[in-house]
Amino acid sequence: xxxxxxxxxxxxxxxxxxxxxxxxxxxxxxxxxxxxxxxxxxxxxxxxxxxxxxxxxxxxxxxxxxxxxxxxxxxxxxxxxxxxxxxxxxxxxxxxxxxxxxxxxxxxxxxxxxxxxxxxxxxxxxxxxxxxxxxxxxxxxxxxxxxxxxxxxxxxxxxxxxxxxxxxxxxxxxxxxxxxxxxxxxxxxxxxxxxxxxxxxxxxxxxxxxxxxxxxxxxxxxxxxxxxxx
Amino acid sequence: xxxxxxxxxxxxxxxxxxxxxxxxxxxxxxxxxxxxxxxxxxxxxxxxxxxxxxxxxxxxxxxxxxxxxxxxxxxxxxxxxxxxxxxx
Numbered sequence: 001x002x003x004x005x006x007x008x009x010x011x012x013x014x015x016x017x018x019x020x021x022x023x024x025x026x027x028x029x030x031x032x033x034x035x036x037x038x039x040x041x042x043x044x045x046x047x048x049x050x051x052x053x054x055x056x057x058x059x060x061x062x063x064x065x066x067x068x069x070x071x072x073x074x075x076x077x078x079x080x081x082x083x084x085x086x087x088x089x090x091x092x093x094x095x096x097x098x099x100x101x102x103x104x105x106x107x108x109x110x111x112x113x114x115x116x117x118x119x120x121x122x123x124x125x126x127x128x129x130x131x132x133x134x135x136x137x138x139x140x141x142x143x144x145x146x147x148x149x150x151x152x153x154x155x156x157x158x159x160x161x162x163x164x165x166x167x168x169x170x171x172x173x174x175x176x177x178x179x180x181x182x183x184x185x186x187x188x189x190x191x192x193x194x195x196x197x198x199x200x201x202x203x204x205x206x207x208x209x210x211x212x213x214x215x216x217x218x219x220x221x222x223x224x225x226x227x228x229x230x
Numbered sequence: 231x232x233x234x235x236x237x238x239x240x241x242x243x244x245x246x247x248x249x250x251x252x253x254x255x256x257x258x259x260x261x262x263x264x265x266x267x268x269x270x271x272x273x274x275x276x277x278x279x280x281x282x283x284x285x286x287x288x289x290x291x292x293x294x295x296x297x298x299x300x301x302x303x304x305x306x307x308x309x310x311x312x313x314x315x316x317x318x
Contacts, residue, residue, distance in 0.1 A: 056301070056304065059304075060297065060301070063297055063300065064297075067291075067292050067296070067297070068289045068290065068291055068292070069289060071290065071291070071292035071296075072287065072288070072289045072290050075290065076287050084292075085292065085293065085296055088292055088296060089296060089299055089300050089303065092300050093300065093303055093304065093307070096304050096307075097307075161278065161279070161282040163282075163286060166279070166282055166283060166286055167286060170283065170286075181283070185280040185283050185284060186283055186284055186286075186287055201252075202254075203251075203252030203253060203254065204252060206251045206252050206254075207248040207249070207251055207252035210247060210248050210251045210276070211248060213276040213279055213280060214276065216279050216283075217272075217275050217276060217279055220279070
C-alpha cells in the first residue's frame with residue numbers, strides 16, 4: 001500500500017514564476033473553468049488582456065472570477081476569517097502589481113493559486129513559523145504532537161467521520177501541520193512541490209503529513225460521538 | 231503473540247513510521263504491518279481522514295466589501311506611483 005502518496009489528488013501546479021509574455025491570453029483561454037462567473041475562454045482572455053493593459057474594470061472581473069477559490073484557500077490555510085480576508089486582499093494586490101508579468105506558462109488560476117500560497121507562507125513566517133527547517137521549526141511542542149494510544153478501541157472511521165469534529169480538528173492543528181495537510185490532502189500538491197514551496201526535504205514533507213494525520217485521528221478519537229453530545 | 235507483546239511491537243513500529251514514510255519506504259512491506267491488524271487499521275483511518283478532509287471544505291464567498299478594500303488599496307498604490315513619476 002503506497003501510503004503517503006495514495007491520497008494525492010491529481011493537480012497540476014506549474015511554476016508561477018512571473019515573467020512577461022504575450023502568450024498569457026492563450027493560457028488563460030485554455031484554462032479550465034472552475035468559476036461560475038467565468039465567461040467563455042475567449043472572453044476571459046480578452047478580460048486578462050485588458051487588465052494587463054491597465055483596465056481596472058477588467059481587473060475587477062478577474063477578481064470576481066477567482067475570489068472564491070483564493071479566499072477559500074487562504075481560509076483553509078490559516079483558519080481565521082479575518083486573516084483570510086487580509087491575505088486575500090494582499091494576494092490580489094500582488095496579482096495587480098504582477099499581472100503584466102504573467103506569461104502563460106500555466107493557467108492563470110494555477111499561477112494565482114501559487115501566488116496566494118506564497119502570500120500565506122510569507123504571512124506565516126512573519127508570525128514566527130520558521131519554514132526553513134521543518135525538522136526543528138515545524139515540529140510542534142511535545143504536548144502538541146500526536147500521541148499513541150495502543151489498546152484504545154479502534155476508531156472505525158469509514159463512513160463515520162463527524163464533519164464538524166474533523167473541521168475543528170483541522171482548525172486546531174498546529175500551523176506547521178495544518179500547512180502540510182492542507183497543501184497535500186486538500187489542495188492536492190505533491191510532496192516534491194511542497195518541499196520546493198517550503199524549502200524542506202520531500203521526506204520531511206511526508207513525515208509531517210503523517211504526523212498531521214495522526215494528530216487529526218487522535219482528535220477525532222477524543223471527540224464525543226454525536227449521541228453523546230445530545 | 232500476546233496482546234501485550236503485540237502493543238509493544240505496535241509502539242515500536244509506529245514510533246518509526248514517520249522515518250519509514252520519510253525515507254520513501256512502502257510501509258505495507260514492513261513485516262509488522264503485514265501481520266498487525268491494529269497498525270493496518272491505523273493507516274486505513276489516516277487515509278479515510280484524508281479522503282474526508284477533501285470533501286469537507288467548500289468553496290466559500292469572501293465578504294462583499296472585500297473588493298472595495300482591494301480597489302481602494304489599488305487606487306492608493308497607483309496614486310503613489312503617479313506622485314513618484316511626477317516628482318522624477
